[in-house]
Amino acid sequence: MGKLSGKKALVIAAGxxxxxxxxxxxxxEGAEVLAATLHPEKLRAVCPAVALDARDKVAVFHLIGGLERLDCLVNAQGLVPVGGLLEASDQDWEEAFLLNAQSIFWSMxxxxPKMQAQGDGCVINIASVAAFKAVPERFxxxxxxxxxxxxxxxxxxxxxxxxxxxxxICPGTVETPSLRERAGGEDGLAAFAARQPLGRLGQPEEIAGLAVYLASDEGRFATGGAFVVDGGMSL
Structure with missing residues (x-):
């Protein structure tokens, strides 16, 4: 307990x-957390939360600009278009890049500048093992x-x-509401689980543990990393 005591964190897409x-x-772990999500009512029983559409540049700058101090920024937003090269539409491309990449560019x-002025700070961006390993239907x-x-x-x-x-952080297949929706049932979940040599889906808490390390003083020598947590999927 207390690895993040005294730190102020903003987690985007924390719903x-x-x-x-x-x-x-x-x-x-003791951090003062502000969660930003499209549906803050889902989180207010857990931690302070505000409404944010990460696709809105003005809203992103307004929220972050109003923070007195920021020790850790976490970008967890993501959209998963399904389809290969020939199925991908311009709309898929534009919507996914807006949320998955451009919104992270804006938040950083x-x-x-706040972190530079402080002389300290960390950013944790949630990527995917799909950045390194080709995955069917995920062009x-x-x-x-x-x-x-x-x-x-x-x-x-x-x-x-x-x-x-x-x-x-580059997770493999993690059991989330989004994954359950895409899986379409237990058979689909089992197929996703079979992609990992460990034979199961990852849990969100297993990704969160790595984020705690990277945000803590224990992780102060870690920068520029792309940390794969994928149950062996990329082997």
Missing amino acids: QGIGRAIAKAFQK QAAV VYSTTKAAVVAMSRAAALELAPYGVRVNA
Whole structure:
């Protein structure tokens, strides 16, 4: 307990799944957490929450600009278009890049000046193992998550002299409400689980544990990483 005591964190897309698990884990470890989500009413029993559409640049800058201090920014937003190269539409491409990549670009641009002024801070971006391993029917999604990894690494190099760390977490298949919706039933979930050599789906709390480490003082030497947590899927 207390690994994040005294730290102030903003978790974007904390309404469910990995984002929600990270917000809860940060609060458990003593952080002062503000959760941002389209549906803040789902979170207010867990931690302070505000409404945010991460696709709205003005709203992102307004929210982050109003924070007095920010020690850790977590970007957990994501959209999973289904389809291969030939099925992908312009709309799929534009919507996925807007939420999966451009919104992260905006939040980092808004948050980093605060962290530079503090001489300390960390950004954790949730990417995917699909950034490294080709996954059938995930052409646009894989491309956007590769962009998240590249952004994180480029920012880490640029910001290291200021004491600001940037890392990406690349989960495999994690059991979330979004996954359950895409799976369409127990047979679908079993097929997703079979992709991992460990033979099961990951749990959001298992991703949150890594986020706690990266946000804590124990993780102060970690920057520019793309940490794969995938049950062996990428082997």
